[in-house]
Amino acid sequence: TDPIALVIDGVGDPGNAGTLLRSALGAGVRNVLASKGSVDLFAPKVVRSGMGAHFRLELGVDLSWEEIERSLGEGRAVVVADARAETSHYRFDWRRPSALIVGGEAHGPSAEALRLATTRVSIPLAAGVESLNAAIAGSVILFEAKRQRDREK
Numbered sequence: 501t502d503p504i505a506l507v508i509d510g511v512g513d514p515g516n517a518g519t520l521l522r523s524a525l526g527a528g529v530r531n532v533l534a535s536k537g538s539v540d541l542f543a544p545k546v547v548r549s550g551m552g553a554h555f556r557l558e559l560g561v562d563l564s565w566e567e568i569e570r571s572l573g574e575g576r577a578v579v580v581a582d583a584r585a586e587t588s589h590y591r592f593d594w595r596r597p598s599a600l601i602v603g604g605e606a607h608g609p610s611a612e613a614l615r616l617a618t619t620r621v622s623i624p625l626a627a628g629v630e631s632l633n634a635a636i637a638g639s640v641i642l643f644e645a646k647r648q649r650d651r652e653k
Contacts, residue, residue, distance in 0.1 A: 510604030518549025519635035527642035533560040583631040585620035594645035602638035
């Protein structure tokens with residue numbers, strides 16, 4: 501089981517999806533799952549912005565939440581990025597097996613994602629900034645997870 505998996509939940513912008521794939525690969529993620537309602541991970545703009553990540557990641561596309569839950573398996577923390585969460589992304593222990601759910605740009609995490617999640621994390625932002633774009637938020641969190649895992653080596 502990979503230490504970290506990424507779940508793309510209703511991300512609609514192809515550039516954001518491709519950027520998330522590229523960041524996931526850079527952060528050491530091997531498994532990316534996309535829920536029904538997410539952009540097609542094999543759409544041309546997603547492939548272009550992914551810069552080859554498609555060839556090095558295990559991708560699950562157009563999955564139901566039951567399929568996502570089965571794919572993640574037992575014993576994995578399921579963490580949803582939520583701008584309203586009280587726990588900071590750097591206070592979570594990413595060294596244990598985890599899955600990060602990144603919700604869509606317009607509506608954030610879905611009700612299904614929130615039900616599956618065992619933890620919610622946010623990125624502390626400067627006053628007056630409401631949130632980050634889905635690709636940037638997911639990337640920031642994934643690289644914090646990588647930083648924590650790399651400190652153990």
